Amino acid sequence: MLSEISVRNVALIESATLRLSPGLNAVTGETGAGKTLLATALQLLLGGRARAEVVRAGEERAEMEGLFELPEGVLREILPAALGDLAEEVDPRDGLLLRRTITADGRSRCYVNGVSVGVRVLAALGERLVSYHGQREQARLADPAEQLALLDAFVGPEGLEALRERAELWRSVEEARRRLEEIRASGEARLRELDFLRYQIGEIEASGYSREEMERLLAERERLRNVTGLLEAAAAAAAALAPEEGGGAVEAVSAAASELERASRLDGDLGPLAERLAGASAELGDVLYELRAYLDELEANPERLEEVENRLAELRELERKYGEDVPGYLRRARERLSGLENADEETGRLEEWIFREERRLAELGEEISAARREAARHLAERVQENLKGLRLDRTLFRAELVPCEPGPSGNERVEFVIRPNPGEPELPVRRYASGGELSRIMLALRLAQREPDPSVTYIFDEVDAGIGGETATAVGSRLRELGGRCQVITITHLPQIASEASSHVVVSKEEVSGRTVTRIRRVEGEERRRELARMLSGRVDRVSLAHASNLLVGGGG
Template sequence: MLSEITVQNVALIESATLRLSPGLNAVTGETGAGKTLLATALQLLLGGRARSEVVRSGAERATMEGVFELSAGVLREILPAALGDLAEEVDPADGLVLRRVITADGRSRCYVNGVSVGVRALAALGERLVSYHGQREQARLADPAEQLALLDSFLEAEGREALKEHAALWREVEGARRELEELEASGEARLRELDFLRYQVREIEASGYSREEVERLLGERERLRNVTGLMEAAAAAVGALAPEEGGGALDAVSAAASELERASRMDAALGPLAERLGGASAELEDVLYELRAYLEELEADPERLEAVEGRLAELRGLERKYGGDVPGYLRGARERLRRLENADEETAGLEEKIARGERRLGELAEKVSAARREAAGRLARRVQGNLEGLNLGGTLFRAGLVPAEPGPLGRERVEFSIRPNPGEPELPVRRHASGGELSRIMLALRLAQREPDPSVTYIFDEVDAGIGGETATAVGARLRELGERCQVITITHLPQIASEASSHVVVSKEEVSGRTVTRVRRVEGEERRRELARMLSGRVDEVSLAHASNLLVSGGG
């Protein structure tokens, strides 16, 4: 659940901290006080689009921070999917603290437990943590894709598995169809590609190209180009070790070794040093021998240099033509050539794969359809029962399946429809339902879910649009019922709904030092009764206070 949200410099909110409770939380206040600003701030915190105008005038940045109380097990489940490799830097034992900073020029920075993340990661977490229902989001209920997704959330395990397998197999069959189309695209083009690929394969194979040869030739070319300098260096080294007139390094080391060997007979401590000098003398003799052999073999060879340059030019030409990885290109060309040369065989294989896949798709689509028919009936019954509790008892709700063009999600779409009054025609929700009806239908759908995720916070912004009286009382009672299963936040202007809440927050607007400031405070006891009285009649008097007391007694608050 969301336990606390802190907002600084968001529009009219200079600084506000909202502490929330489990169950139903009501946010109230006069029109224009800034109730929806809190929902906006929360949407921004959870990855909503940043706009510079949300930053309070005169401020450099707006800051939003939310503290979520979730078990370490839930965090270990949701963090990797949202954050990827960054999840390893977030310790689930620390809980979950999200923070977002938006600067006056519209830039933003996002953090999860102090770890900097991208806004998409924040949005992915937001989808998992909060389910927001405002007027715009409730309108999505009229979208056929949204209706199908809602219906599919009511499928039993067998239906969900069939749908999952159907979607995966559909993608596989579509891929095979594209491959078949490529093979059958143009016989002439295929023949031209065959000739071209054969030429390329022959050219690379005939060249005997290998990266090892290129490296070896580069070294040989460098040696041949610098043969004079190499001779001079090697000869100088030989002269330093053993000059013709004697007295070089080799003689000096040998003499030193002989002296130490003789002295070691008088002092055994010199023995190891004598052995080391003896070893150095032997090593120098080996070096001298190899240097002389190197000098004998080293000679200027313009013809060999020309041959090396020519071979390197040939190999470098292949690299420019086929890219740096010539062997890799050759492997790919051979594979493509094999496929084209065996096109008839591959075509038959793809046709068989598609036919087999289509048969299985038909079986799975029938399973999905059957599961959806069962789910549609179960969903309609549950929603119907909930609508009665929302003072829409005369409204008939139905989730009908309509044949559609086959696709990855099956071969039907769903159409939510309502009949507002007995004897009236049944009409699709998308064509008939008002904003208030959509809000209540969405609430009825949420209540119909067998087990709403307790780690998700549900926010209903103006779910009370266009209702009042007994309907408002009914909506409040059902919101409280949903709050018994998960955390719910409702932004409302109706006292019947606010009185059902276990926690009540008031948003107010005042002038401080010539500037308008929005304040947020939690109200209890008499202060809460006075807020309900204000909501009832616009003023606080004995009659409205008595009515507010009755609401608190009859409500859940």
């Protein structure tokens, strides 16, 4: 439930904090005092469209804050759907604190338990936490989609499961139909693509392309291009190791090794040095041998250089056409070719699957229709009973199923039909009912719900439009009944409805320092009795106070 709402600088509201109670809460006040501002502030808090004009003149920003107290388990269930990964940052143990600020230039910022979120998060939470019924929202009752949603709330678990399965299966079948159509429509294009893929695959396979060959050829080209310098360097190194006239590094190191070997016989400490020199001498001999072999093999070869350059050009042309990852392109082309070559087989599979699942869709459609027929009967009975309690006992309500083009939600739409008085024709709600009747029909529908969600706050903005007397008393009684199952806030002009509330809030307007200010306060006891007296006669006197006392005795106060 909504336990507290605080508002600052919203239109005429300078600053107000309102604590609400479980059950039925009534909001009253003179016309123009700003009762609807409270509902407007709540709608803004729950993601409504922000407009700069809601900010009180002369102020930088408007602020709204609402504390919702719900079981921790309920909050942990609804937060992930609205917040996604941010849900892990929100601690719901102390309730859900929503906050929104709107600046004078129309920008807004939103928070959930201090965590900054987008306005869509507040809107998603608002849909789960509050059900708002104002004059505009009540007109939604005439919307076929809204009517179908209301009816489907009565179909029971098996019907809901059939609806869920059909919606999912319908999407899958539609996707399969699109895929089948693509295959059929792309006959010539498919043949062209087949030929092209086969050519590309053949070209790559015939080339024998490999990245290893590319790297090997690049190294060989570098060697062939620099053969003269390599020959000079290798020959100079060989000459330094062993010149033709004798001497050189190899001979010198060998001689040194022999001297140390003889000396080590006299002094064992020279043994390790002698061994190291002997190893160096052997290593230099190996190097000299390999250098001479390198010189024997290395020669300028223009023909081979041309061959290497030509092969590298072929490989680079393949990379230019297919990208640097030529093997990866070849793999993907083979996969695509296989898919296209198996298109006929895929077509057969799709046709068989669609045929089978269309039969299942038809079965589910029949199950849904049967569940809706039963739901329509139960809904009509319960709404009819509630309408009698709302002084619409001469009104006939019926939920009529009308066949329509099959879709994901079934094979029919629903039309709510009323007959206001005996002898008059039945007509759709959208064409016949007045605003006041729509309000009461919506209330009757809410009362008809098997189990109104106790975690939802229901707001009825001027549900009393166009009624009075005994009808107002009946509406107030029904609102109190709904308040016994969940929190209800009603904005009303009628004392008969306000007297049924367990909590009474008064909105008033006054002038302070030359500026108009809306005040919101909770009234009890004598102050509440005087407010009801004002609502009854427009003035507070002995007669109106006595009448107010009678209302409180008979109502919720």
